[in-house]
Amino acid sequence: MIALPYLRSLCIAARQFGAHLVEWIHKVQGARERYQARFDTRQARGLKLLREWLSPEQRTEFDAKGYFDVVGCDSGKRYRIHHGATTNVHEIGDNGLPLVGWCFLPEGPLVAGDVMLAQKIALETYEYSALAVANRFPTEFSRRDLPLNFAPT
Amino acid sequence: MATQIVMDHTGDTRHHFDANDREAVARAEERFRKLTGAGFTAAVRTATGDAALTRSFDPTAEETLFFPRLIGG
Numbered sequence: 001m002i003a004l005p006y007l008r009s010l011c012i013a014a015r016q017f018g019a020h021l022v023e024w025i026h027k028v029q030g031a032r033e034r035y036q037a038r039f040d041t042r043q044a045r046g047l048k049l050l051r052e053w054l055s056p057e058q059r060t061e062f063d064a065k066g067y068f069d070v071v072g073c074d075s076g077k078r079y080r081i082h083h084g085a086t087t088n089v090h091e092i093g094d095n096g097l098p099l100v101g102w103c104f105l106p107e108g109p110l111v112a113g114d115v116m117l118a119q120k121i122a123l124e125t126y127e128y129s130a131l132a133v134a135n136r137f138p139t140e141f142s143r144r145d146l147p148l149n150f151a152p153t
Numbered sequence: 154m155a156t157q158i159v160m161d162h163t164g165d166t167r168h169h170f171d172a173n174d175r176e177a178v179a180r181a182e183e184r185f186r187k188l189t190g191a192g193f194t195a196a197v198r199t200a201t202g203d204a205a206l207t208r209s210f211d212p213t214a215e216e217t218l219f220f221p222r223l224i225g226g
Contacts, residue, residue, distance in 0.1 A: 042163055
């Protein structure tokens with residue numbers, strides 16, 4: 001008999017807690033969606049800028065294949081820049097196959113499009129200086145399994 | 154209108170200025186000095202569409218792109 005009011009209070013408290021929990025979950029979901037929308041916008045801006053600076057041939061290749069080739073200004077070697085921000089640059093051999101990977105990127109939290117554009121300009125205008133700061137990696141360590149979005153923006 | 158494009162966490166920030174406006178050009182030149190002084194690389198597009206590095210402010214450049222210094226990944 002004494003426990004009944006307590007039980008009722010407990011039910012009310014549990015219901016209120018549940019309502020607060022649902023409200024909190026909705027807030028978190030909303031914040032997550034807003035963050036994702038901002039992230040998508042930033043990614044799209046980066047890809048738009050990249051496409052503006054690619055040559056017509058590079059743009060066509062990137063849209064079709066998700067990568068584009070550049071020629072190093074110092075060595076004349078060919079490099080393939082894949083969509084991504086790390087481990088995405090491969091030196092291409094005469095047989096058209098990747099020889100070695102070069103990992104370098106601009107400092108700071110930049111989106112993939114910006115990183116690829118900086119890599120392109122660096123290889124096309126100061127190749128050896130760019131490679132001097134880069135780390136080499138075997139091409140099989142590349143992370144080509146990342147989700148891609150090549151849609152023109 | 155000339156444009157200075159600075160890569161940043163938002164994707165990029167664009168600063169437009171009128172190359173005939175002396176004050177705007179002075180502000181753009183100051184921005185160029187600050188960014189390159191902070192280690193940013195400045196690049197312009199040539200008439201053929203190729204990218205070229207630039208180490209001095211060119212008020213006639215239609216677009217100047219700035220990106221942070223490169224590091225090994």
